[in-house]
Amino acid sequence: MSETDHSDTPEGGDPIVAGEYVLGVLEASERSAVAQRIEREPAFASEVAFWDERLGGFADEVKSVAPPEAAWSRIEAAIAAPSAAPSAAPALGALWQNLFFWRIVGLGSSGFATACLIALAYLGTVAAPERAPLLATLGQQGGQPGFVAAIGSGGSLVIVPASLLTANQKSMELWLIPTGTQARPRSLGLIAPSQPVRITVPPNLVPFVTPDASLAVSLEEPGGSRTGAPSNDIIAVGKLTNL
Amino acid sequence: MDAIAANRSQLAAALARVAAGDRAALRIVYQDTSAKLFGVCLRILNDRGEAEDVLQDVYVTVWRKAGSFDPARASPITWLVAIARNRAIDRLRSSAVSRRSEPIESAEDVRDDAPAALDLVVAAEQRERLKTCLGELEERHSAVIRSAFLDGVTYEQLAQRMDVPLGTMKSWIRRGLMKLRTCLER
Numbered sequence: 001m002s003e004t005d006h007s008d009t010p011e012g013g014d015p016i017v018a019g020e021y022v023l024g025v026l027e028a029s030e031r032s033a034v035a036q037r038i039e040r041e042p043a044f045a046s047e048v049a050f051w052d053e054r055l056g057g058f059a060d061e062v063k064s065v066a067p068p069e070a071a072w073s074r075i076e077a078a079i080a081a082p083s084a085a086p087s088a089a090p091a092l093g094a095l096w097q098n099l100f101f102w103r104i105v106g107l108g109s110s111g112f113a114t115a116c117l118i119a120l121a122y123l124g125t126v127a128a129p130e131r132a133p134l135l136a137t138l139g140q141q142g143g144q145p146g147f148v149a150a151i152g153s154g155g156s157l158v159i160v161p162a163s164l165l166t167a168n169q170k171s172m173e174l175w176l177i178p179t180g181t182q183a184r185p186r187s188l189g190l191i192a193p194s195q196p197v198r199i200t201v202p203p204n205l206v207p208f209v210t211p212d213a214s215l216a217v218s219l220e221e222p223g224g225s226r227t228g229a230p231s232n233d234i235i236a237v238g239k240l241t242n243l
Numbered sequence: 244m245d246a247i248a249a250n251r252s253q254l255a256a257a258l259a260r261v262a263a264g265d266r267a268a269l270r271i272v273y274q275d276t277s278a279k280l281f282g283v284c285l286r287i288l289n290d291r292g293e294a295e296d297v298l299q300d301v302y303v304t305v306w307r308k309a310g311s312f313d314p315a316r317a318s319p320i321t322w323l324v325a326i327a328r329n330r331a332i333d334r335l336r337s338s339a340v341s342r343r344s345e346p347i348e349s350a351e352d353v354r355d356d357a358p359a360a361l362d363l364v365v366a367a368e369q370r371e372r373l374k375t376c377l378g379e380l381e382e383r384h385s386a387v388i389r390s391a392f393l394d395g396v397t398y399e400q401l402a403q404r405m406d407v408p409l410g411t412m413k414s415w416i417r418r419g420l421m422k423l424r425t426c427l428e429r
Contacts (some may be wrong), residue, residue: 004410005417012421019420023391024328025398026288028336034330049316054427056321057373058392062286064278067298071281072273074295075302079266090351200299 017049022055038094070198077199079172079188094136136215137162137238145216146236147191149174151209155201157188165193165235170219175230175239177216178208185216190224212238230241248366250275254319261309276320277302280327286398287331287395297334301327318366332395376426384419391416 010016010032020026026139038045052109138147140163149159159174172193173186186205191197201209216237225231246298260268272393281299304326305423328425387401396404402412 002410005414006410007413010413010417012417012424015424016420018417019424022325023388023416023420024332024395025391025401025416027397027399028333031333031336046316050424050427052323052325053317054317054369054373055392057370058322058389059279059321059324060370061282061389061393062282062383065282065285066278067281068374071277071298072270074299075306076266078299078305079269083320110380139284147255166427219283 013045014044015050018044019051021138022048022051062237072201073189073197078125078202080187080189083102104136133178134211134240134242137240137242138217140236145239146240147215149238150216151201153241155203155208155209157199157201158196159199160196161193169222169226170233171222172235173220173224175216175217175218176201176205176208177214179210179212186191187225187228187230188215191217209240211240211242251318251366253321255312255314258309258312258319261306262312264307264312269302272305272323273302273346274375276323280323283324284392287328288335293334294331297330298395300330304330323360325373328395333397335354337396360417372427376423379426380419384415384422387412388419388423 005011010020017034021031021038038048055237082237088115133150136149136151137145138149138159140146145160145162146165148162149157151157165172172191174188176188177183177185180232184207188201188205189199191199214237216230217235218225219233221237254272257268257271257275261272268381273323277298277359281298284297284301284360288294288297301323305323307325312319317325379387380388383405387405390404391401398409398412398416401416405412407415
């Protein structure tokens with residue numbers, strides 16, 4: 001090999017192309033071409049795996065940095081959102097009927113006011129440059145507010161419990177119910193019964209965040225719904241409205 | 244079984260459970276590896292917000308693709324590091340943000356930068372093998388290979404950093420890789 005090398009296809013062939021990909025020295029267009037080969041060509045994928053494994057030792061030199069606490073809840077929310085849409089989702093009508101199963105939990109109005117303030121204050125810190133947020137009060141049976149949620153136009157959502165709720169070792173899962181006839185509930189992830197939770201609405205669901213869409217909270221088995229649809233145990237629901 | 248080997252089999256078992264759809268197992272994987280992977284992303288992106296976004300993306304990818312992890316071919320941590328680096332590099336290439344261009348670290352800096360025991364991710368023999376093989380390269384070749392891996396920079400950026408023509412940089416890295424591969428295969 002000469003002192004300088006201007007070729008796009010290196011002398012060493014695939015093993016070297018794989019090494020260049022793993023090192024990360026390729027430009028965006030070259031990288032995506034190589035990434036496609038990894039998907040299609042098992043022999044080439046093996047070359048990449050060779051370098052990933054052998055050069056992995058370099059990562060020992062990188063200092064570990066603890067990610068912020070909120071990072072995990074974002075991941076949990078993202079994996080709770082079913083990407084492969086299951087077909088077993090109930091119609092919106094069935095969901096509303098289930099509101100009769102809301103559990104009755106006492107609350108004071110001061111809790112509601114506090115929750116509103118927290119939701120707005122929190123969203124204000126993350127969504128300042130965005131358009132006005134949408135707000136929802138998720139009522140329980142009898143109309144008492146169970147949660148207050150605010151969503152910025154970029155999809156940053158915060159949901160705050162407005163009363164004392166118990167999950168009885170179940171998980172609470174938050175659902176977005178779009179407007180329209182195709183209104184299948186979409187999971188936004190698990191939430192906590194006792195503290196504010198920040199969730200980033202997945203980009204594919206952001207278009208469904210509109211005035212008159214609804215948010216609902218269901219009780220699910222620990223870890224959340226495995227079917228992609230909420231259980232019959234809906235504990236709170238409310239429409240999104242403009243502030 | 245030493246600590247790293249024990250950790251490795253524990254992580255491999257957790258990944259197998261993740262592949263079966265076990266959210267609690269993903270939590271275990273996250274607890275064991277997120278600080279290392281966040282460090283890797285942060286090093287490449289040099290921006291906490293971007294690194295947090297990529298970190299989320301990484302574990303969502305792990306959730307979806309844990310079934311493709313093959314313990315016969317890769318160790319769990321190098322598999323995870325590869326996902327994190329690829330996501331971080333893809334993000335870096337797609338963003339218009341121009342990167343800082345810093346001079347490459349000297350060999351002295353590298354030796355001073357000994358990692359803490361807890362930060363070690365690969366088995367001692369594997370680490371030694373890489374070190375030995377890098378030692379067989381010309382120093383400038385091994386230095387740019389290391390720098391490329393850690394910082395996720397392009398040929399072009401490496402050439403600028405080292406103040407050499409692009410063709411020269413390609414030649415250095417490719418020669419280095421060819422020699423390295425022969426050595427690592429032994």
